[in-house]
Amino acid sequence: MAAQGRRTQRRNQVLSREQIIDTAIELLDTGGEGALTIRALTERLATGSGAIYYHVGNRDELLDTVTETVVTAAWATEPTRAPATPEDEIRVVALALFDAIAAHQWLATRLILQIIRNPVGPVTVGIFERIGRQVGALGVPRASWFDATSALVHYILGAVSQNAHIDGDTSGVDADADREEFFGAAAAAWQELDPEDYPFMHAIIGQMSEHDDREQFLTGIAIVLDGLTHLR
Incomplete structure (x- = not known):
């Protein structure tokens, strides 16, 4: 038992927390959440499950940790030049999340x-703090800070989640279809609609096929920010 304890201790010393997190991110990137299991980690890292639990806890705790790691890294790559206005800072924070996803x-x-399960966690608090400070700087009344910030956060997460779904999430979308194929198929289907019944859909077919996701994302933020000015 003593020898086994010494082997476990040596293994824990060799295997770092950062290695586990990096490997977990690789598994998630290549296979999604289903690919991230303690067994897959132990096989990839040639270690025992005890070492995984020792460094990062259980699977749920590991998922929280890798989420925080990726978001923190995304914000760390922001421009070194400070944004000129609160609106610019909100765009920087939002685009960092957009690109990370x-x-x-x-x-x-x-x-x-x-956001739902851990409102006091570092990711939730970090997103609301960074967006909320700028909402205050925009001159939004203090009584409306929570509603205004929540509206922005919900738009940001909803929009980036939709783009992630289009780009390859397996829920109801062909995982092998790329972005161009997806929008091409949608445009072809809309073209078949009766133009008298669906004049708007026919009018936007070209715009939908040629739009830029990041520009559309920023347009949405601009619309929300414009709406917030009416709260002043």
Whole structure:
């Protein structure tokens, strides 16, 4: 038993928390949440499950940790030049989340679950603090800070989650279809609609096929920010 304890201790010393987190992110990126199991981690890292639990806790705790790690890294890559206005800062924070989710498809679901299940967690608090400070700086009355900030956060997470779904989430969408194929198929289907019954749908077919996701995302933020000015 003593020898086994010494082997476990040596293994824990060699295996770092960062290695586990990095490997977990690799598994999530390649196979989604279903690919991240303690068994898969132990096989990939050639270690025992005890070492995993020792460093990062159980699977749910690990998922929270990797979510925080990815979001923190996304914000760390923000421009070194300080944004000129509160609106610019909100766009920077929002685009950092947009790009992080584009790179890590599983992140959208985890962010939403963080907001719902762990309102005092570092990810939830970090998002609301960074957005909320700028809402205050915009001149929104203090009594409306929570509603205004929640509206922005909900738009940001909802929009980036939709883009993540289009780009390859397996729920109801062909995982092998790329973005161009997805919108091409949608445009073809809309083209078949009766133009007298659906004049708007026919009018936007070209716009839908050619739109830029990031620009559309920023347009949505601009609309929300414009609405917030009426709360002053």
